[in-house]
Amino acid sequence: MTPKPRIVLVDDHGLFLAGVRAELGDAVDVVGEAGTVAEAVPLIKELDPDVVLLDVHLPDGSGDAIVNAVAPDRPGVRFLALSVSDAAEDVISVIRAGARGYVTKTISGPELAAAIERVAAGDAVFSPRLAGFVLDAFRAGERVGGDAELDELTPREREVLQLIARGYMYKEIAARLSLSVKTVESHVSNVLRKLQLSTRHELTRWATEHRLV
Amino acid sequence: MALPRFARPTEGRVIAGVCAGIAQTLAVDVTLVRLVFALLALAGGAGILLYLALWSYGSSTRPWWALLVLAAGVLLLHAFGLSDRAVGGIALVATGLALVWHRRGTLRPDSRRAYAGLALAGLGVVLLLKGEGGTTTLLPPGAVAGALLLVAGPWLWRLAVERDAERTARIRTEERAEVAARVHDSVLQTLALIQRHATEPRRVASLARRQERELRGWLYEDRPLGDEQASLVAALSAAAAEVEELHGVRIELASAGDCPLDEGAQAVVLAAREAMANAAKFSGVEQVDVYIEAGEDEIAVFVRDRGSGFDRAAVPPDRRGLAESIERRLERAGGRATVVAAPGEGTEIELRLPRRRP
Numbered sequence A: 001m002t003p004k005p006r007i008v009l010v011d012d013h014g015l016f017l018a019g020v021r022a023e024l025g026d027a028v029d030v031v032g033e034a035g036t037v038a039e040a041v042p043l044i045k046e047l048d049p050d051v052v053l054l055d056v057h058l059p060d061g062s063g064d065a066i067v068n069a070v071a072p073d074r075p076g077v078r079f080l081a082l083s084v085s086d087a088a089e090d091v092i093s094v095i096r097a098g099a100r101g102y103v104t105k106t107i108s109g110p111e112l113a114a115a116i117e118r119v120a121a122g123d124a125v126f127s128p129r130l131a132g133f134v135l136d137a138f139r140a141g142e143r144v145g146g147d148a149e150l151d152e153l154t155p156r157e158r159e160v161l162q163l164i165a166r167g168y169m170y171k172e173i174a175a176r177l178s179l180s181v182k183t184v185e186s187h188v189s190n191v192l193r194k195l196q197l198s199t200r201h202e203l204t205r206w207a208t209e210h211r212l213v
Numbered sequence B: 001m002a003l004p005r006f007a008r009p010t011e012g013r014v015i016a017g018v019c020a021g022i023a024q025t026l027a028v029d030v031t032l033v034r035l036v037f038a039l040l041a042l043a044g045g046a047g048i049l050l051y052l053a054l055w056s057y058g059s060s061t062r063p064w065w066a067l068l069v070l071a072a073g074v075l076l077l078h079a080f081g082l083s084d085r086a087v088g089g090i091a092l093v094a095t096g097l098a099l100v101w102h103r104r105g106t107l108r109p110d111s112r113r114a115y116a117g118l119a120l121a122g123l124g125v126v127l128l129l130k131g132e133g134g135t136t137t138l139l140p141p142g143a144v145a146g147a148l149l150l151v152a153g154p155w156l157w158r159l160a161v162e163r164d165a166e167r168t169a170r171i172r173t174e175e176r177a178e179v180a181a182r183v184h185d186s187v188l189q190t191l192a193l194i195q196r197h198a199t200e201p202r203r204v205a206s207l208a209r210r211q212e213r214e215l216r217g218w219l220y221e222d223r224p225l226g227d228e229q230a231s232l233v234a235a236l237s238a239a240a241a242e243v244e245e246l247h248g249v250r251i252e253l254a255s256a257g258d259c260p261l262d263e264g265a266q267a268v269v270l271a272a273r274e275a276m277a278n279a280a281k282f283s284g285v286e287q288v289d290v291y292i293e294a295g296e297d298e299i300a301v302f303v304r305d306r307g308s309g310f311d312r313a314a315v316p317p318d319r320r321g322l323a324e325s326i327e328r329r330l331e332r333a334g335g336r337a338t339v340v341a342a343p344g345e346g347t348e349i350e351l352r353l354p355r356r357r358p
Helices: A014-027 A037-047 A063-070 A088-097 A109-120 A128-137 A155-165 A170-177 A181-197 A201-209 B018-026 B030-042 B046-059 B064-079 B084-101 B112-132 B139-196 B201-219 B232-247 B263-282 B321-332
Strands: A006-010 A029-034 A051-055 A078-083 A101-104 B250-256 B287-294 B298-305 B336-341 B347-354
Touching: A006 A014, A006 A037, A014 A029, A014 A109, A029 A037, A037 A063, A051 A063, A051 A109, A063 A078, A063 A088, A078 A088, A078 A109, A088 A101, A088 A128, A088 A181, A101 A109, A128 A155, A128 B250, A128 B287, A155 A170, A155 A181, A155 B287, A170 A181, B018 B030, B018 B046, B030 B046, B030 B064, B046 B064, B064 B084, B084 B112, B112 B139, B139 B201, B201 B232, B201 B250, B232 B250, B232 B263, B232 B287, B263 B287, B263 B298, B263 B321, B263 B347, B321 B336, B321 B347
Parallel strands: A006 A029, A006 A051, A051 A078, A078 A101, B250 B287
Antiparallel strands: B287 B298, B298 B347, B336 B347
């Protein structure tokens, strides 16, 4: 059994923080909480947690500002974005800043705990909506120049993402595609890498055109 | 309209500081003001009376100054050589005007004083017409028009301004009322319901969820994708919201691509709605996942639950929902519905419809 991940919660809604703490219970070790970008950056640098659970919108800035400020000093800290906002531009900016995943605030306690563990282990976590968005942004036949390897999804990655969008969990996806869970995880991590590094302008264009997913 | 007040400065005054005060208020040279008053004083002493009037205006709240202004005007007109009758007429008009304009901020058409003023001004106009009728031909109609304009103009203007102000105030009140009504009809009602059903988590969750959707819809209703009539995804979101509300489940909607809501797409929406409702009613779980993929060649919608699932053979033939509303409907539209279900493993209904090339 691996030790419990140490996490920092960053959210300006006290009620929500309390709820998350209660729902996560013993699954994780909450070492700190912050409500603003200004509070969060020094706190995360000091505590050096495994995972930061990050609200996309904060009173003094957005979640990607924290990721950008912390990542150079603490490369080991992983970020999981958690938001009520389904707006693609919010999601995509925090993912491209380096967050390892994105889930919506309606996620259940056990699912959130599983997502945190997955991110702590270095894997990626996509909500169904994010998967749908990525599929849309990486549509076949729309590529204009750029790095082909980074700008296309493989058929397998596409299949995995489609199943995520349909609400399947990694274990179910593995069973359905006759893969190991580890392989599914690596497909998703590859997609995340492409999402972060791709120069496809659909990624930015899509985000501004579609104000919601 | 409030006439500007002016302060009489204590420094640089010659008599009572009236000229200095006016010069300050109008930002002109005090010598110029004094020159004007001196010239007016030559016109039968009108300047002196005007000076006294302004002194009174600046230092007392009682309207004595108006009488003095009237007297100054009369003197001035006499000095210009107008007949007694004409001067009398103009004086009456002026008095009428003063009455109409009195209590400037609170003038209402029904004010008795205003009617008296109008009558007086009318009398003055008549006097003017009679007095000058023989000598000049232009004066009477000009005087009538001028007098009417003078009397009615400010009044009409004031009415217009007041109406504008009232309209702005009314619009603001209506907006407030609309927000209040929205909050009352939706948020407050929901909060009340949640308090009443505090012991039923499922009901509370569904209430909160519905409220969330509604509030989001209202806050962002001008979003381009918000039109239910226009697109497949929007129509499916609306259908999902209805099912959530009816059956108290949570439906997670994800999508890649979108397309216009043509006849075929409408059939998909109706079938998907039935699939969602079935999942909500029979699966026994609280969450349903829906994924919509609208590509160039095909529309695909997946409705999935992790519930009890079912054995197709065990479904009684009189339960027509699945066969009639989902499978047959899609076949008629040229598509295909596939059901993947087994007891204990949840259900997924897959709807596929080829897109016709326009």
